[in-house]
Amino acid sequence: MDDVLHITGLTRRFGAVVANDDISLRVRPGEVVGLLGHNGAGKTTLVSQVVGLLRPDAGSITVGGTDAVAHPAAARRHVALQPQAQAPIEGLTPRTAIELAARVRGLPPRRARAVAEELADELDIRPWLDRRALPEGRGLSGGVRRLTAFAMTVAAPTPLLVLDEPTNDIDAARRRLLWDAVRRRGDEGAGVLLVTHNVTEAERIVDELVVLDRGRVAAAGSPAALRGTQDTDLRLELQLPPEATDPDLGQPPVTVHRTVRAGRRTLLTVPAAQAAAAVTWATTLRESGAVEGYSLAPATLEDAYLALTSPDDAAPSVPTDQEPARV
Numbered sequence: 518m519d520d521v522l523h524i525t526g527l528t529r530r531f532g533a534v535v536a537n538d539d540i541s542l543r544v545r546p547g548e549v550v551g552l553l554g555h556n557g558a559g560k561t562t563l564v565s566q567v568v569g570l571l572r573p574d575a576g577s578i579t580v581g582g583t584d585a586v587a588h589p590a591a592a593r594r595h596v597a598l599q600p601q602a603q604a605p606i607e608g609l610t611p612r613t614a615i616e617l618a619a620r621v622r623g624l625p626p627r628r629a630r631a632v633a634e635e636l637a638d639e640l641d642i643r644p645w646l647d648r649r650a651l652p653e654g655r656g657l658s659g660g661v662r663r664l665t666a667f668a669m670t671v672a673a674p675t676p677l678l679v680l681d682e683p684t685n686d687i688d689a690a691r692r693r694l695l696w697d698a699v700r701r702r703g704d705e706g707a708g709v710l711l712v713t714h715n716v717t718e719a720e721r722i723v724d725e726l727v728v729l730d731r732g733r734v735a736a737a738g739s740p741a742a743l744r745g746t747q748d749t750d751l752r753l754e755l756q757l758p759p760e761a762t763d764p765d766l767g768q769p770p771v772t773v774h775r776t777v778r779a780g781r782r783t784l785l786t787v788p789a790a791q792a793a794a795a796v797t798w799a800t801t802l803r804e805s806g807a808v809e810g811y812s813l814a815p816a817t818l819e820d821a822y823l824a825l826t827s828p829d830d831a832a833p834s835v836p837t838d839q840e841p842a843r844v
């Protein structure tokens with residue numbers, strides 16, 4: 518089936534900053550593709566070009582078969598965007614905002630009313646459905662506003678959904694509902710490009726991931742491929758004391774597949790068969806005061822992600838798919 522979003526060689530500069538550097542990716546109908554990357558990696562720049570808010574310096578973007586660079590207005594009809602900024606719904610209730618979004622997208626009034634009801638249940642926002650958003654963030658919490666913005670985005674079906682940080686401000690229980698709602702849109706046939714910082718939660722619902730680092734695709738593939746570890750791998754997390762800027766932990770007496778520093782944590786990927794030796798070593802380190810504590814758990818996608826995007830040039834042990842796009 519044709520891609521609902523197809524990007525090749527996308528490049529966009531802001532002065533000396535190359536915000537997007539030769540990026541290629543694709544989203545097919547029914548597929549949820551996560552776009553990950555640290556602050557400033559270039560995610561919002563990419564999204565802005567997909568929806569025609571920004572012109573690329575080079576490269577092509579096709580949305581629903583339409584050339585989005587040559588014909589941004591036509592391409593825009595195939596995509597619904599939830600921007601990173603909160604939706605300006607002051608003076609409206611979530612019900613009115615969702616109904617309006619559905620009407621703008623061409624749904625008849627009766628269907629728009631039903632959609633607002635359905636989404637209120639799907640996202641558990643019924644208690645606030647008829648409460649008015651007031652200026653300066655009053656009336657409705659940030660989380661309810663964010664959920665309302667998501668509901669507005671999905672109020673009418675579109676071939677492509679672009680969601681920029683849709684889970685910001687949302688509590689854990691409703692985040693779960695939101696992730697499920699995103700997955701459902703994919704299962705119903707929409708292509709979804711999902712920008713998020715939440716690697717661990719996104720892993721559950723995405724088909725593919727693209728990791729951006731300083732404007733470039735650092736890695737792309739399924740969560741399992743990106744994890745780049747065996748199911749038998751474990752993650753040994755060492756919590757360093759506050760003063761330990763560059764601790765000397767000595768030579769680990771276990772095989773270490775990957776090492777990542779993340780703040781005051783050092784994350785080591787080790788084989789499960791060496792769990793006992795890893796615990797003995799970590800206990801010794803704790804007793805000597807070299808670490809404050811440790812934990813041993815299954816390796817996660819977050820470990821691989823941190824390895825890929827860590828500022829020290831820790832060798833990424835994750836495959837990069839350079840194909841235009843099948844990520």
Ligand SMILES: Nc1ncnc2c1ncn2[C@@H]1O[C@H](COP(=O)(O)OP(=O)(O)OP(=O)(O)O)[C@@H](O)[C@H]1O
Binds near residue numbers: 562
């Ligand atoms: N309008 C602009 N003018 C100048 N520089 C910009 C502009 N927009 C983005 N940039 C720069 O381009 C780079 C990519 O920014 P972008 O907002 O796309 O990153 P991001 O991955 O979305 O970050 P975040 O996770 O913080 O939203 C950054 O270095 C940013 O400072």
